[in-house]
Amino acid sequence: MRKPDATPGKNNNNNKLRKGLWSPEEDDKLMNYMMNNGQGCWSDVARNAGLQRCGKSCRLRWINYLRPDLKRGAFSPQEEELIIHLHSLLGNRWSQIAARLPGRTDNEIKNFWNSTIKKRIKNMSSSTTTSPNTSDSSSELPSKDSGGLVGAGGFMSPMFMDVVVPSLTSTNSSTSSSSMALNAGNHMIDSLQIHIDHHHQGLMNMYGGANAYVPPLESISMEENNGPNNNIVISSNLTNKYPFVNRGVNNTNNLGNFWQGEDQLKVGEWDFEELMKDVSSFPFLDFQVE
DNA sequence: AAGTGCGACAACCGCGCGGAA
DNA sequence: CTTCCGCGCGGTTGTCGCACT
Numbered sequence: 001m002r003k004p005d006a007t008p009g010k011n012n013n014n015n016k017l018r019k020g021l022w023s024p025e026e027d028d029k030l031m032n033y034m035m036n037n038g039q040g041c042w043s044d045v046a047r048n049a050g051l052q053r054c055g056k057s058c059r060l061r062w063i064n065y066l067r068p069d070l071k072r073g074a075f076s077p078q079e080e081e082l083i084i085h086l087h088s089l090l091g092n093r094w095s096q097i098a099a100r101l102p103g104r105t106d107n108e109i110k111n112f113w114n115s116t117i118k119k120r121i122k123n124m125s126s127s128t129t130t131s132p133n134t135s136d137s138s139s140e141l142p143s144k145d146s147g148g149l150v151g152a153g154g155f156m157s158p159m160f161m162d163v164v165v166p167s168l169t170s171t172n173s174s175t176s177s178s179s180m181a182l183n184a185g186n187h188m189i190d191s192l193q194i195h196i197d198h199h200h201q202g203l204m205n206m207y208g209g210a211n212a213y214v215p216p217l218e219s220i221s222m223e224e225n226n227g228p229n230n231n232i233v234i235s236s237n238l239t240n241k242y243p244f245v246n247r248g249v250n251n252t253n254n255l256g257n258f259w260q261g262e263d264q265l266k267v268g269e270w271d272f273e274e275l276m277k278d279v280s281s282f283p284f285l286d287f288q289v290e
Numbered sequence: 291a292a293g294t295g296c297g298a299c300a301a302c303c304g305c306g307c308g309g310a311a
Numbered sequence: 312c313t314t315c316c317g318c319g320c321g322g323t324t325g326t327c328g329c330a331c332t
Contacts, residue, residue, distance in 0.1 A: 021300070021326085041317070055317075060301065063319095095320060106320075111299055114322095119297090 018052045022061055026051055030058055031066050064107045071103025075112055083109055084117060 018026075033049035039062075042055030051058060075083070079101060086097045094106035094113075101109065 019302075043317070056303095056319095057301080059318075064300075092321065107300075110321075115298055 017054050017057075019057070022065075026053070027061070027066060030061060034062055034066070060107075064105045067105075069103055070105065075104075079104070080117070083113065087113065087117075 022030075029049045029051055030045070033045060037045075037048070039045070042059045044055075045051075046053050046055045046058045049058070053061075082101065083097060086100060090096050092110075094110045098104050098106040098109050
């Protein structure tokens with residue numbers, strides 16, 4: 001891509017460690033060393049490979065660029081959707097998101113998010129007027145602090161739908177329910193009923209189904225999670241129209257059904273079902289299709 | 291053709307964590 | 312227990328290429 005920086009001022013080839021872009025020669029050195037010796041102490045790698053770089057820099061270069069298992073090139077739509085979904089669950093935990101996207105690095109995903117998806121969401125949220133939640137906060141991007149609020153009016157492909165639960169601002173613990181029609185791309189879905197217990201309010205996110213407000217991981221106490229009726233019941237014919245809509249997802253192990261059956265999706269050699277096992281670690285995602 | 295703005299992406303920086311001394 | 316060191320992570324910056332004027 002970019003030419004290596006050959007500026008003498010920036011090229012500290014005396015005693016100081018080099019910074020800036022990596023030259024092909026440096027890449028070769030690091031690659032050869034890693035292939036022959038494998039990963040060890042990074043400061044040793046830098047020294048033994050004859051690189052005037054700090055170990056940190058070598059690590060970064062290896063992980064983000066030289067690693068042989070890296071998948072270069074544009075993100076596929078599936079990857080894109082997965083990133084969005086995982087981000088709604090995990091927030092800005094890029095390394096965790098990257099761990100679920102084989103061949104992709106956290107840096108790559110982070111850049112992709114910040115440059116492409118963020119912009120797209122912003123555009124979509126500014127152009128849409130369908131959501132009753134059109135305040136600034138509703139169009140904020142998910143983050144650890146915001147608790148992964150995602151989706152501002154159907155910004156995604158038809159696999160993503162937003163459900164904005166209206167008038168659920170009270171803090172009582174009684175069950176609220178709401179019926180509404182929602183727009184999934186060009187497809188209207190009627191008679192979606194959502195029962196929300198406890199603190200499950202706002203926007204709901206369901207991959208392939210709807211979007212929900214996902215509380216920040218840190219903010220969920222086990223007490224809350226394990227409370228009775230702490231689930232969201234979706235009764236609709238969603239699954240008929242959208243076979244990938246989750247079915248029978250609950251705290252125990254029904255998550256395995258999330259992608260089960262003929263609807264199982266795969267990206268490359270990677271199994272979506274395998275991925276979704278991890279979602280069971282989010283007990284507040286407690287959906288059940290009646 | 292030259293200048294400018296913007297997007298994409300590589301790399302750096304700072305912080306926190308965990309293990310060893 | 313404290314300090315040091317290496318590592319990993321997320322945020323941010325720097326730079327290049329390209330499109331547009």
